[in-house]
Amino acid sequence: MTFNRKSIRVIACDVFGTTVDWYTGVAEQAVEVFHDLGITLDAAAFAAEWRGRYLPSMRRVRDGERGWAYLDTLHRESLDDLLELHGVAGAVDDAARRRLVQAWHRLPAWPDAVDGLARLRGRYTVAALSNGGFALLTNLVKAAGLPFDCVVSAELARTYKPDARVYRTAAALLDVAPAEVLMVAAHGWDIDGARDAGLRTAFLERPQEKGPAGGADRATDSTSDLATSSFTGLADILGC
Amino acid sequence: MTFNRKSIRVIACDVFGTTVDWYTGVAEQAVEVFHDLGITLDAAAFAAEWRGRYLPSMRRVRDGERGWAYLDTLHRESLDDLLELHGVAGAVDDAARRRLVQAWHRLPAWPDAVDGLARLRGRYTVAALSNGGFALLTNLVKAAGLPFDCVVSAELARTYKPDARVYRTAAALLDVAPAEVLMVAAHGWDIDGARDAGLRTAFLERPQEKGPAGGADRATDSTSDLATSSFTGLADILGC
Numbered sequence: 001m002t003f004n005r006k007s008i009r010v011i012a013c014d015v016f017g018t019t020v021d022w023y024t025g026v027a028e029q030a031v032e033v034f035h036d037l038g039i040t041l042d043a044a045a046f047a048a049e050w051r052g053r054y055l056p057s058m059r060r061v062r063d064g065e066r067g068w069a070y071l072d073t074l075h076r077e078s079l080d081d082l083l084e085l086h087g088v089a090g091a092v093d094d095a096a097r098r099r100l101v102q103a104w105h106r107l108p109a110w111p112d113a114v115d116g117l118a119r120l121r122g123r124y125t126v127a128a129l130s131n132g133g134f135a136l137l138t139n140l141v142k143a144a145g146l147p148f149d150c151v152v153s154a155e156l157a158r159t160y161k162p163d164a165r166v167y168r169t170a171a172a173l174l175d176v177a178p179a180e181v182l183m184v185a186a187h188g189w190d191i192d193g194a195r196d197a198g199l200r201t202a203f204l205e206r207p208q209e210k211g212p213a214g215g216a217d218r219a220t221d222s223t224s225d226l227a228t229s230s231f232t233g234l235a236d237i238l239g240c
Numbered sequence: 241m242t243f244n245r246k247s248i249r250v251i252a253c254d255v256f257g258t259t260v261d262w263y264t265g266v267a268e269q270a271v272e273v274f275h276d277l278g279i280t281l282d283a284a285a286f287a288a289e290w291r292g293r294y295l296p297s298m299r300r301v302r303d304g305e306r307g308w309a310y311l312d313t314l315h316r317e318s319l320d321d322l323l324e325l326h327g328v329a330g331a332v333d334d335a336a337r338r339r340l341v342q343a344w345h346r347l348p349a350w351p352d353a354v355d356g357l358a359r360l361r362g363r364y365t366v367a368a369l370s371n372g373g374f375a376l377l378t379n380l381v382k383a384a385g386l387p388f389d390c391v392v393s394a395e396l397a398r399t400y401k402p403d404a405r406v407y408r409t410a411a412a413l414l415d416v417a418p419a420e421v422l423m424v425a426a427h428g429w430d431i432d433g434a435r436d437a438g439l440r441t442a443f444l445e446r447p448q449e450k451g452p453a454g455g456a457d458r459a460t461d462s463t464s465d466l467a468t469s470s471f472t473g474l475a476d477i478l479g480c
Contacts, residue, residue, distance in 0.1 A: 121382075125379075134390070134413040135413060135416075136415075138390045138414060141389070149382045150378045150381075151391070155413070175373070175374075
């Protein structure tokens with residue numbers, strides 16, 4: 001099936017890694033918390049380890065191994081495990097753990113995101129579509145000044161991407177067919193899930209997503225309708 | 241209980257009548273449709289009659305007399321009845337009826353809305369909270385350039401205001417207590433519903449809501465924490 005940009009009505013954008021830089025944002029906030037507590041832990045490595053537990057924690061919800069749980073809850077559980085693993089559980093009180101979980105609510109936008117989204121918004125309905133909770137996403141989008149038309153959270157489907165129900169819930173809420181939605185994501189698993197749910201896909205490469213050591217997903221890892229490396233690049237491709 | 245503005249974290253705003261002028265907007269679009277069809281009907285009176293069927297149609301969903309139905313569906317059913325009543329059903333084809341239902345997706349903001357909401361947004365999370373569907377609201381907010389942080393629709397609770405579940409769903413999605421939400425509305429029934437659900441309330445009077453003949457709800461019809469006549473006035477009261 002050839003990609004036809006005229007068939008697209010909604011652009012749905014993944015958030016963590018695709019629109020905002022979680023690695024830098026979480027590491028910077030963790031540095032402060034660890035400093036305040038007098039703990040010597042590599043905050044950037046800690047952020048990456050924490051994120052490493054993201055997909056497995058959501059898989060247990062998707063697979064029905066456990067009931068619905070908010071991303072904040074999953075982040076907290078992963079955090080508790082990691083602090084134990086690093087032998088610092090006794091040094092990090094509940095208030096500090098809450099601060100760390102809240103770090104995911106306030107992350108810097110990638111430099112191209114605000115301009116690119118604003119251009120796309122001139123022609124399309126542009127939605128955030130993330131596994132973050134509705135409140136988390138609303139806070140994050142507001143703090144980073146991201147010009148989305150609306151926030152759609154996996155919470156509204158009470159499961160997580162890449163479950164097809166999340167992508168289809170977004171299309172249904174916006175009253176369009178799945179094939180009228182272009183999913184923009186920096187992760188192969190998200191692109192694959194969107195494609196399987198009937199959406200069109202744009203792989204947006206973020207080589208620095210996991211920090212300078214690399215390891216980020218690449219467009220060649222997956223099959224997508226379009227590939228780009230910024231939201232402004234996507235706006236160029238779509239003639240916005 | 242005394243009102244304390246510091247206890248508020250979210251401002252939830254009704255849309256039809258409170259934030260946008262449905263009377264003028266629907267009448268102007270109906271004039272065009274009726275003109276194109278060669279029908280002589282008073283479009284402004286028609287808009288008011290149509291809106292008159294709004295609350296009864298939603299009540300049947302709230303009361304469980306019928307299952308969940310989108311506002312677009314309720315608008316279409318009311319429209320079909322009204323066209324029959326006015327003896328013009330045969331002259332208005334399906335495409336024209338769709339255009340009329342879509343009129344509710346594109347309505348002008350009241351003159352104070354964009355400025356007032358932008359000021360409120362500097363201090364609070366500002367959400368649209370309406371009986372309009374999620375797609376309808378997203379379209380409407382985008383077309384009118386309303387600076388909401390997020391769109392929350394009664395659709396997400398699959399019932400309609402003033403059912404308490406709608407107000408509580410909004411608070412839950414935004415991860416705040418009901419008492420941390422200030423509901424802003426131009427209708428006594430909405431203020432009453434929000435108060436009964438545990439929200440704080442601001443009555444925003446729109447004397448022209450139903451056109452120059454009057455008949456709009458007034459602040460004295462209900463009991464609210466605050467009363468004002470514009471979003472900029474509300475921003476003044478809240479010190480934004």
